[in-house]
Amino acid sequence: MEGKPLKASAKSSSHHGSGRSSLQDIRNMWTTATLSQPKLNVQLPTVREDSELEDVSVSGKTLWSYDQKAGHDAEGGWEASDGGEDKDSFKPEEPEELELGGDSSQGSRLEEDDSKTDNEKPSSVSSLNISRHTPHRAYWVEQQSRLPLPLTELMENEALEILTEALRSSSTLKIQSFPN
Protein backbone atom coordinates (compact mmCIF):
# COMPACT_ATOMS: atom_id res chain seq x y z
CA MET A 1 0.00 0.00 0.00
CA GLU A 2 1.25 3.45 -0.84
CA GLY A 3 2.16 5.93 1.84
CA LYS A 4 -0.80 7.60 3.42
CA PRO A 5 -1.42 11.13 2.18
CA LEU A 6 -0.68 13.95 4.54
CA LYS A 7 -3.72 15.07 6.39
CA ALA A 8 -4.56 18.54 5.20
CA SER A 9 -5.73 19.60 8.61
CA ALA A 10 -5.91 23.25 7.73
CA LYS A 11 -8.23 22.61 4.86
CA SER A 12 -10.13 19.86 6.58
CA SER A 13 -11.04 22.20 9.42
CA SER A 14 -12.76 24.40 6.89
CA HIS A 15 -14.71 21.37 5.74
CA HIS A 16 -15.92 20.64 9.25
CA GLY A 17 -17.25 24.15 9.62
CA SER A 18 -19.44 23.92 6.55
CA GLY A 19 -21.41 20.95 7.88
CA ARG A 20 -23.92 19.48 5.43
CA SER A 21 -22.55 21.35 2.47
CA SER A 22 -19.15 19.73 2.97
CA LEU A 23 -20.77 16.29 3.06
CA GLN A 24 -22.56 17.03 -0.18
CA ASP A 25 -19.33 18.32 -1.69
CA ILE A 26 -17.66 15.05 -0.81
CA ARG A 27 -20.40 13.08 -2.52
CA ASN A 28 -20.20 15.26 -5.60
CA MET A 29 -16.47 14.89 -5.72
CA TRP A 30 -16.75 11.16 -5.35
CA THR A 31 -19.31 10.81 -8.10
CA THR A 32 -17.70 13.22 -10.55
CA ALA A 33 -14.40 11.48 -10.10
CA THR A 34 -15.84 8.23 -11.44
CA LEU A 35 -17.79 9.95 -14.18
CA SER A 36 -14.65 11.53 -15.49
CA GLN A 37 -12.88 8.25 -16.13
CA PRO A 38 -14.22 7.39 -19.62
CA LYS A 39 -13.22 10.78 -21.00
CA LEU A 40 -9.69 10.49 -19.74
CA ASN A 41 -9.30 6.98 -21.07
CA VAL A 42 -9.85 8.32 -24.55
CA GLN A 43 -7.20 11.00 -24.19
CA LEU A 44 -4.47 8.95 -22.57
CA PRO A 45 -2.78 7.45 -25.70
CA THR A 46 -2.17 10.87 -27.27
CA VAL A 47 -0.93 12.29 -24.00
CA ARG A 48 1.61 9.55 -23.63
CA GLU A 49 3.13 10.19 -27.06
CA ASP A 50 3.37 13.88 -26.35
CA SER A 51 4.90 13.34 -22.96
CA GLU A 52 7.64 11.19 -24.43
CA LEU A 53 8.58 14.03 -26.75
CA GLU A 54 8.52 16.47 -23.90
CA ASP A 55 10.80 14.35 -21.77
CA VAL A 56 13.45 14.59 -24.41
CA SER A 57 13.13 18.30 -24.89
CA VAL A 58 12.19 19.58 -21.45
CA SER A 59 14.55 18.91 -18.62
CA GLY A 60 13.63 18.80 -14.97
CA LYS A 61 10.23 18.68 -13.44
CA THR A 62 7.28 20.40 -15.01
CA LEU A 63 3.94 21.07 -13.46
CA TRP A 64 0.61 20.78 -15.11
CA SER A 65 -2.40 22.70 -14.01
CA TYR A 66 -5.33 20.38 -13.83
CA ASP A 67 -8.29 21.23 -16.00
CA GLN A 68 -11.57 21.28 -14.09
CA LYS A 69 -13.39 19.70 -17.01
CA ALA A 70 -11.68 16.46 -16.18
CA GLY A 71 -13.85 16.32 -13.12
CA HIS A 72 -11.35 16.72 -10.31
CA ASP A 73 -12.24 19.87 -8.49
CA ALA A 74 -11.49 19.32 -4.86
CA GLU A 75 -9.83 22.51 -3.72
CA GLY A 76 -9.89 24.46 -6.93
CA GLY A 77 -7.20 22.51 -8.73
CA TRP A 78 -4.80 19.66 -8.30
CA GLU A 79 -1.23 19.89 -9.36
CA ALA A 80 1.32 17.19 -9.91
CA SER A 81 4.88 16.97 -10.92
CA ASP A 82 5.84 15.07 -13.99
CA GLY A 83 8.86 12.93 -13.34
CA GLY A 84 8.84 11.46 -16.80
CA GLU A 85 7.31 8.23 -17.85
CA ASP A 86 8.60 6.36 -14.82
CA LYS A 87 6.22 6.01 -11.93
CA ASP A 88 9.11 5.62 -9.50
CA SER A 89 10.08 9.21 -9.88
CA PHE A 90 6.55 10.29 -9.13
CA LYS A 91 6.25 10.82 -5.41
CA PRO A 92 2.77 10.38 -3.94
CA GLU A 93 3.21 13.10 -1.36
CA GLU A 94 3.90 15.85 -3.81
CA PRO A 95 0.31 16.75 -4.69
CA GLU A 96 -0.55 17.46 -1.07
CA GLU A 97 2.60 19.50 -0.55
CA LEU A 98 1.79 21.54 -3.57
CA GLU A 99 -1.77 22.06 -2.40
CA LEU A 100 -0.68 23.24 1.01
CA GLY A 101 2.18 25.30 -0.38
CA GLY A 102 -0.10 27.97 -1.74
CA ASP A 103 -0.49 29.55 -5.14
CA SER A 104 2.76 31.51 -5.33
CA SER A 105 5.04 28.52 -5.79
CA GLN A 106 2.69 27.00 -8.30
CA GLY A 107 2.51 30.23 -10.20
CA SER A 108 6.28 30.58 -10.34
CA ARG A 109 6.69 27.04 -11.58
CA LEU A 110 4.11 27.60 -14.24
CA GLU A 111 6.00 30.69 -15.31
CA GLU A 112 9.12 28.58 -15.60
CA ASP A 113 7.23 26.24 -17.87
CA ASP A 114 6.18 29.11 -20.04
CA SER A 115 9.73 30.37 -20.42
CA LYS A 116 11.00 26.94 -21.35
CA THR A 117 8.29 26.27 -23.85
CA ASP A 118 8.94 29.46 -25.76
CA ASN A 119 12.31 28.11 -26.90
CA GLU A 120 10.89 24.80 -28.17
CA LYS A 121 9.70 23.77 -31.58
CA PRO A 122 6.10 24.59 -32.56
CA SER A 123 5.04 20.95 -32.60
CA SER A 124 6.27 20.44 -29.07
CA VAL A 125 4.65 23.69 -28.03
CA SER A 126 1.34 22.56 -29.41
CA SER A 127 1.75 19.19 -27.79
CA LEU A 128 2.70 20.95 -24.58
CA ASN A 129 -0.47 23.02 -24.73
CA ILE A 130 -2.53 19.91 -25.32
CA SER A 131 -0.87 18.01 -22.52
CA ARG A 132 -1.31 20.94 -20.17
CA HIS A 133 -5.03 20.59 -20.42
CA THR A 134 -4.99 16.80 -20.11
CA PRO A 135 -3.58 15.02 -17.08
CA HIS A 136 -0.42 13.03 -17.45
CA ARG A 137 -0.92 9.27 -17.47
CA ALA A 138 1.30 8.57 -14.50
CA TYR A 139 -0.44 11.27 -12.52
CA TRP A 140 -3.86 9.94 -13.41
CA VAL A 141 -2.92 6.36 -12.60
CA GLU A 142 -1.68 7.59 -9.26
CA GLN A 143 -4.83 9.56 -8.61
CA GLN A 144 -7.04 6.65 -9.56
CA SER A 145 -5.67 4.57 -6.77
CA ARG A 146 -6.29 7.22 -4.16
CA LEU A 147 -9.33 8.43 -2.33
CA PRO A 148 -10.34 12.05 -2.01
CA LEU A 149 -8.72 13.41 1.12
CA PRO A 150 -11.91 14.20 3.05
CA LEU A 151 -13.19 10.68 2.45
CA THR A 152 -9.91 9.17 3.62
CA GLU A 153 -10.11 11.19 6.80
CA LEU A 154 -13.71 10.15 7.37
CA MET A 155 -12.83 6.52 6.83
CA GLU A 156 -9.91 6.64 9.24
CA ASN A 157 -11.87 8.46 11.93
CA GLU A 158 -14.74 6.04 11.67
CA ALA A 159 -12.45 3.02 11.86
CA LEU A 160 -10.79 4.56 14.90
CA GLU A 161 -14.14 5.04 16.63
CA ILE A 162 -15.20 1.47 15.92
CA LEU A 163 -11.92 0.07 17.20
CA THR A 164 -12.08 2.22 20.32
CA GLU A 165 -15.56 0.97 21.09
CA ALA A 166 -14.46 -2.61 20.51
CA LEU A 167 -11.53 -2.15 22.84
CA ARG A 168 -13.71 -0.65 25.55
CA SER A 169 -16.20 -3.47 25.36
CA SER A 170 -13.50 -6.13 25.50
CA SER A 171 -11.84 -4.41 28.47
CA THR A 172 -15.15 -4.22 30.37
CA LEU A 173 -15.72 -7.90 29.65
CA LYS A 174 -12.31 -8.69 31.09
CA ILE A 175 -13.06 -6.68 34.24
CA GLN A 176 -16.34 -8.48 34.68
CA SER A 177 -14.79 -11.89 34.25
CA PHE A 178 -11.82 -11.09 36.54
CA PRO A 179 -13.13 -8.69 39.20
CA ASN A 180 -9.93 -8.88 41.25
Place this chain on the structure above:
Amino acid sequence: MVARVFGLKGSIMKLKQGSFLWYLYLDKLYCLLSVRNVKALVEYFHLLDVHHKKTLNDVLFYHFLHHVTDLTRNQITVVFNMLDWNTVGEIGFDQFYMLVCILLAQENHLEEQFIFRHSRPVFELLDLDGELKIGPDHLHMYNFLFNIKKQQLRDLYYNFDITGDRLLNYKEFKLFTIFSMDKYQESQKAEKEKKKEKAVLKKKLSQVNESQRESLLGIQPFESISNYNC
Protein backbone atom coordinates in the same frame (compact mmCIF):
# COMPACT_ATOMS: atom_id res chain seq x y z
CA MET B 1 -42.46 -17.12 15.69
CA VAL B 2 -38.72 -17.54 15.29
CA ALA B 3 -38.35 -13.96 14.18
CA ARG B 4 -40.32 -12.68 17.15
CA VAL B 5 -38.32 -14.77 19.60
CA PHE B 6 -35.09 -13.37 18.32
CA GLY B 7 -36.42 -9.84 18.20
CA LEU B 8 -35.85 -9.75 14.49
CA LYS B 9 -39.22 -8.47 13.47
CA GLY B 10 -39.21 -4.76 13.18
CA SER B 11 -38.35 -1.81 11.04
CA ILE B 12 -36.03 -1.99 8.10
CA MET B 13 -32.33 -1.40 8.60
CA LYS B 14 -30.99 2.11 8.02
CA LEU B 15 -27.44 3.22 7.41
CA LYS B 16 -26.08 5.96 9.61
CA GLN B 17 -26.07 9.18 7.65
CA GLY B 18 -22.59 10.53 7.08
CA SER B 19 -20.87 7.22 7.71
CA PHE B 20 -18.30 5.92 5.26
CA LEU B 21 -20.65 3.33 3.77
CA TRP B 22 -23.23 6.01 3.22
CA TYR B 23 -20.94 7.59 0.63
CA LEU B 24 -20.61 4.39 -1.37
CA TYR B 25 -23.14 3.59 -4.04
CA LEU B 26 -24.30 0.55 -5.94
CA ASP B 27 -24.53 0.33 -9.66
CA LYS B 28 -28.31 0.35 -10.13
CA LEU B 29 -28.31 -2.21 -12.90
CA TYR B 30 -26.00 -4.89 -11.49
CA CYS B 31 -26.24 -3.96 -7.82
CA LEU B 32 -22.49 -4.12 -7.32
CA LEU B 33 -19.86 -1.63 -6.26
CA SER B 34 -17.59 0.02 -8.77
CA VAL B 35 -13.87 -0.68 -8.74
CA ARG B 36 -13.14 2.59 -6.98
CA ASN B 37 -15.68 1.82 -4.32
CA VAL B 38 -14.26 -1.65 -3.85
CA LYS B 39 -10.77 -0.22 -3.47
CA ALA B 40 -12.04 2.16 -0.85
CA LEU B 41 -13.80 -0.68 0.90
CA VAL B 42 -10.62 -2.75 0.89
CA GLU B 43 -8.77 0.06 2.63
CA TYR B 44 -11.58 0.39 5.13
CA PHE B 45 -11.48 -3.34 5.82
CA HIS B 46 -7.72 -3.22 6.33
CA LEU B 47 -8.16 -0.45 8.87
CA LEU B 48 -10.66 -2.53 10.80
CA ASP B 49 -8.48 -5.65 10.53
CA VAL B 50 -6.52 -4.82 13.65
CA HIS B 51 -5.03 -8.27 14.07
CA HIS B 52 -3.80 -8.38 10.46
CA LYS B 53 -5.52 -11.67 9.75
CA LYS B 54 -7.53 -10.35 6.79
CA THR B 55 -10.67 -11.15 8.78
CA LEU B 56 -12.95 -9.53 11.33
CA ASN B 57 -13.85 -11.43 14.45
CA ASP B 58 -17.29 -11.29 16.02
CA VAL B 59 -16.44 -8.39 18.35
CA LEU B 60 -15.13 -6.17 15.56
CA PHE B 61 -17.99 -7.18 13.31
CA TYR B 62 -20.55 -6.37 15.95
CA HIS B 63 -19.11 -2.93 16.66
CA PHE B 64 -18.80 -2.17 12.99
CA LEU B 65 -22.46 -2.92 12.31
CA HIS B 66 -23.54 -1.27 15.52
CA HIS B 67 -21.71 1.88 14.50
CA VAL B 68 -22.92 2.18 10.93
CA THR B 69 -26.47 0.80 11.18
CA ASP B 70 -29.37 0.72 13.60
CA LEU B 71 -29.49 -3.08 13.83
CA THR B 72 -30.03 -4.67 17.22
CA ARG B 73 -27.64 -7.09 18.86
CA ASN B 74 -29.73 -10.09 17.90
CA GLN B 75 -29.98 -8.95 14.32
CA ILE B 76 -26.22 -8.45 14.12
CA THR B 77 -25.71 -11.94 15.53
CA VAL B 78 -28.03 -13.37 12.90
CA VAL B 79 -26.17 -11.55 10.15
CA PHE B 80 -22.83 -12.78 11.47
CA ASN B 81 -24.03 -16.38 11.54
CA MET B 82 -25.40 -15.99 8.04
CA LEU B 83 -22.13 -14.68 6.66
CA ASP B 84 -19.87 -17.05 8.53
CA TRP B 85 -20.65 -19.78 6.06
CA ASN B 86 -17.39 -21.58 6.78
CA THR B 87 -18.16 -21.49 10.52
CA VAL B 88 -14.74 -20.14 11.25
CA GLY B 89 -15.97 -17.49 13.64
CA GLU B 90 -14.53 -14.72 11.49
CA ILE B 91 -15.63 -12.74 8.44
CA GLY B 92 -13.37 -12.35 5.45
CA PHE B 93 -13.47 -9.62 2.83
CA ASP B 94 -15.71 -11.60 0.48
CA GLN B 95 -18.41 -11.85 3.10
CA PHE B 96 -17.83 -8.25 4.11
CA TYR B 97 -18.28 -7.09 0.54
CA MET B 98 -21.46 -9.12 0.22
CA LEU B 99 -22.82 -7.55 3.38
CA VAL B 100 -22.03 -4.03 2.22
CA CYS B 101 -23.83 -4.67 -1.06
CA ILE B 102 -26.88 -5.93 0.81
CA LEU B 103 -26.87 -2.91 3.12
CA LEU B 104 -26.52 -0.48 0.25
CA ALA B 105 -29.22 -2.24 -1.75
CA GLN B 106 -31.63 -1.82 1.11
CA GLU B 107 -30.59 1.75 1.73
CA ASN B 108 -31.23 2.62 -1.92
CA HIS B 109 -34.44 0.57 -2.18
CA LEU B 110 -32.95 -1.91 -4.63
CA GLU B 111 -33.82 -5.11 -2.76
CA GLU B 112 -35.81 -6.70 -5.56
CA GLN B 113 -33.16 -5.89 -8.11
CA PHE B 114 -30.41 -7.17 -5.86
CA ILE B 115 -32.15 -10.47 -5.21
CA PHE B 116 -32.88 -10.83 -8.92
CA ARG B 117 -29.30 -10.12 -9.98
CA HIS B 118 -27.69 -12.22 -7.28
CA SER B 119 -30.27 -14.89 -6.70
CA ARG B 120 -27.74 -17.69 -6.35
CA PRO B 121 -25.60 -16.16 -3.60
CA VAL B 122 -28.70 -14.92 -1.79
CA PHE B 123 -30.23 -18.38 -1.95
CA GLU B 124 -27.06 -19.91 -0.56
CA LEU B 125 -27.02 -17.36 2.24
CA LEU B 126 -30.61 -18.14 3.17
CA ASP B 127 -30.03 -21.87 2.95
CA LEU B 128 -28.62 -22.16 6.46
CA ASP B 129 -28.98 -25.92 6.73
CA GLY B 130 -27.39 -26.65 3.39
CA GLU B 131 -30.38 -28.63 2.19
CA LEU B 132 -30.66 -26.61 -1.03
CA LYS B 133 -34.16 -25.58 0.05
CA ILE B 134 -35.53 -22.54 1.84
CA GLY B 135 -38.39 -22.56 4.27
CA PRO B 136 -40.63 -19.60 5.15
CA ASP B 137 -38.85 -19.25 8.49
CA HIS B 138 -35.57 -18.51 6.79
CA LEU B 139 -36.99 -15.74 4.69
CA HIS B 140 -38.87 -14.23 7.58
CA MET B 141 -35.75 -14.33 9.72
CA TYR B 142 -33.91 -12.13 7.26
CA ASN B 143 -36.81 -9.84 6.55
CA PHE B 144 -34.94 -6.89 8.07
CA LEU B 145 -32.19 -7.35 5.49
CA PHE B 146 -34.06 -8.17 2.32
CA ASN B 147 -37.34 -6.44 3.09
CA ILE B 148 -39.57 -9.22 1.78
CA LYS B 149 -43.07 -8.24 2.82
CA LYS B 150 -45.68 -10.59 4.27
CA GLN B 151 -47.84 -10.53 1.19
CA GLN B 152 -44.85 -11.32 -0.96
CA LEU B 153 -44.01 -14.27 1.25
CA ARG B 154 -47.53 -15.61 0.96
CA ASP B 155 -47.46 -15.21 -2.82
CA LEU B 156 -44.08 -16.84 -2.87
CA TYR B 157 -45.16 -20.02 -1.22
CA TYR B 158 -48.59 -20.11 -2.79
CA ASN B 159 -47.57 -19.53 -6.38
CA PHE B 160 -44.03 -20.81 -6.61
CA ASP B 161 -43.97 -23.89 -4.43
CA ILE B 162 -44.40 -26.13 -7.44
CA THR B 163 -43.21 -29.29 -5.72
CA GLY B 164 -45.68 -28.70 -2.90
CA ASP B 165 -43.30 -29.46 -0.06
CA ARG B 166 -43.66 -25.96 1.46
CA LEU B 167 -40.01 -25.40 0.71
CA LEU B 168 -38.40 -23.60 -2.19
CA ASN B 169 -35.57 -25.05 -4.21
CA TYR B 170 -33.33 -22.78 -6.25
CA LYS B 171 -35.40 -22.90 -9.43
CA GLU B 172 -38.57 -21.97 -7.59
CA PHE B 173 -36.73 -19.18 -5.82
CA LYS B 174 -35.36 -17.92 -9.14
CA LEU B 175 -38.87 -17.82 -10.59
CA PHE B 176 -39.94 -15.79 -7.60
CA THR B 177 -37.13 -13.28 -8.13
CA ILE B 178 -38.07 -12.86 -11.78
CA PHE B 179 -41.70 -12.35 -10.84
CA SER B 180 -40.93 -9.84 -8.12
CA MET B 181 -38.57 -7.99 -10.45
CA ASP B 182 -41.32 -7.69 -13.07
CA LYS B 183 -43.69 -6.40 -10.43
CA TYR B 184 -41.10 -3.91 -9.21
CA GLN B 185 -40.53 -2.58 -12.72
CA GLU B 186 -44.27 -2.27 -13.29
CA SER B 187 -44.66 -0.34 -10.05
CA GLN B 188 -41.79 1.94 -11.06
CA LYS B 189 -43.47 2.63 -14.39
CA ALA B 190 -46.78 3.29 -12.71
CA GLU B 191 -45.13 5.73 -10.33
CA LYS B 192 -43.46 7.55 -13.20
CA GLU B 193 -46.74 7.85 -15.05
CA LYS B 194 -48.44 9.18 -11.94
CA LYS B 195 -45.74 11.78 -11.52
CA LYS B 196 -46.12 12.83 -15.13
CA GLU B 197 -49.87 13.14 -14.77
CA LYS B 198 -49.46 15.22 -11.66
CA ALA B 199 -47.01 17.48 -13.39
CA VAL B 200 -49.38 17.90 -16.33
CA LEU B 201 -52.30 18.67 -13.99
CA LYS B 202 -50.25 21.25 -12.15
CA LYS B 203 -49.36 22.95 -15.39
CA LYS B 204 -52.96 23.02 -16.49
CA LEU B 205 -54.12 24.41 -13.16
CA SER B 206 -51.50 27.09 -13.23
CA GLN B 207 -52.49 28.00 -16.77
CA VAL B 208 -56.16 28.16 -15.79
CA ASN B 209 -55.34 30.36 -12.82
CA GLU B 210 -53.31 32.70 -14.95
CA SER B 211 -56.04 32.99 -17.53
CA GLN B 212 -58.59 33.73 -14.82
CA ARG B 213 -56.38 36.43 -13.36
CA GLU B 214 -55.92 37.97 -16.74
CA SER B 215 -59.62 37.95 -17.39
CA LEU B 216 -60.36 39.57 -14.01
CA LEU B 217 -57.78 42.24 -14.57
CA GLY B 218 -59.26 42.91 -17.97
CA ILE B 219 -62.84 43.36 -16.62
CA GLN B 220 -62.13 45.51 -13.55
CA PRO B 221 -60.94 48.77 -15.18
CA PHE B 222 -63.88 48.65 -17.65
CA GLU B 223 -66.41 48.25 -14.83
CA SER B 224 -64.98 51.15 -12.82
CA ILE B 225 -65.30 53.50 -15.78
CA SER B 226 -68.87 52.42 -16.43
CA ASN B 227 -69.79 53.00 -12.76
CA TYR B 228 -68.28 56.44 -12.86
CA ASN B 229 -70.31 57.31 -15.92
CA CYS B 230 -73.48 56.19 -14.25
